[in-house]
Amino acid sequence: MSTQTDSKQLTRQVTTRLVVEMKQRGEKIAMLTGYDFTTARLLDSAGVDIVLVGDSASNVFAGNDTTLPITLDEMIYHTRAVVRGVKSATGRAMIVADMPFMSYQLSSEDALKNAGRLMKETGCHAVKLEGGRAVIGSVKRIVDAGIPVMGHLGLTPQSIYKFGSYKVRAKEQREAEELRSDAGLLEEAGAFSIVLEKIPKALAEEVSRAISIPTIGIGAGAGCDGQVLVVNDMLGLNNEFSPRFVRRYANLEQTISDAVKTYVADVRSGMFPNASESY
Numbered sequence: 001m002s003t004q005t006d007s008k009q010l011t012r013q014v015t016t017r018l019v020v021e022m023k024q025r026g027e028k029i030a031m032l033t034g035y036d037f038t039t040a041r042l043l044d045s046a047g048v049d050i051v052l053v054g055d056s057a058s059n060v061f062a063g064n065d066t067t068l069p070i071t072l073d074e075m076i077y078h079t080r081a082v083v084r085g086v087k088s089a090t091g092r093a094m095i096v097a098d099m100p101f102m103s104y105q106l107s108s109e110d111a112l113k114n115a116g117r118l119m120k121e122t123g124c125h126a127v128k129l130e131g132g133r134a135v136i137g138s139v140k141r142i143v144d145a146g147i148p149v150m151g152h153l154g155l156t157p158q159s160i161y162k163f164g165s166y167k168v169r170a171k172e173q174r175e176a177e178e179l180r181s182d183a184g185l186l187e188e189a190g191a192f193s194i195v196l197e198k199i200p201k202a203l204a205e206e207v208s209r210a211i212s213i214p215t216i217g218i219g220a221g222a223g224c225d226g227q228v229l230v231v232n233d234m235l236g237l238n239n240e241f242s243p244r245f246v247r248r249y250a251n252l253e254q255t256i257s258d259a260v261k262t263y264v265a266d267v268r269s270g271m272f273p274n275a276s277e278s279y
């Protein structure tokens, strides 16, 4: 009986309601970033609950130093590809798209218009935006229009020039207090979940207990209701970037490099293509 229930849960489409129920049942939520069709297809097939089309695409896909340059049109392009990838697999994963820098900070009207474009032009299921009290008006406006919002507190990369570094946030009491209050405000404003990035694990655990919506941690310890990593990092596609919170589940940098070297050698030596690879 319980096996039947478990398998039903695994095939049920992930919705805002399901992730809240998962928190209530104490089931951890597995989220990964994805930026393209092929990866999204693999993530959904492998059972990831949420695919985040992160604005980290600006760094890991486009090679920028920060997340700031990526545009709304570029996020729409990536999100469309991810939606097609998930649909071509089981279609179970929820797809959340990041609102890029300056697409929601100017006014709540602007935020709603841009969140609407992301939803309407891509087919994603929710948007994510960074910040607490400063963006609460926008969060309310977007949620009131029927668009689910995921919050993001702690190290918020769009504010990197304000912070001045990628160090752990909210270690000091004042900032920790602000984060506790921001999490409550986001919940009240109707956010369905909150990413907690690079904050002390005790604080993340306390916030996760204090609110009824799920927290998804990155560098925030095991007390969060779910975890997220940048897919390129966990697959070992860029081994030069190795913060403490990244666990590498593969070494694709090595695998790809070996494969490409072998291909180059085969082409140069005339070993590729062979007779059975030709018409």
Ligand code: KIV
Binding pocket: 033, 052, 053, 054, 055, 056, 057, 098, 195, 197, 218, 228, 229, 230
């Ligand atoms: O853009 C991103 O990849 C993110 C995650 C790190 C949470 O916001």
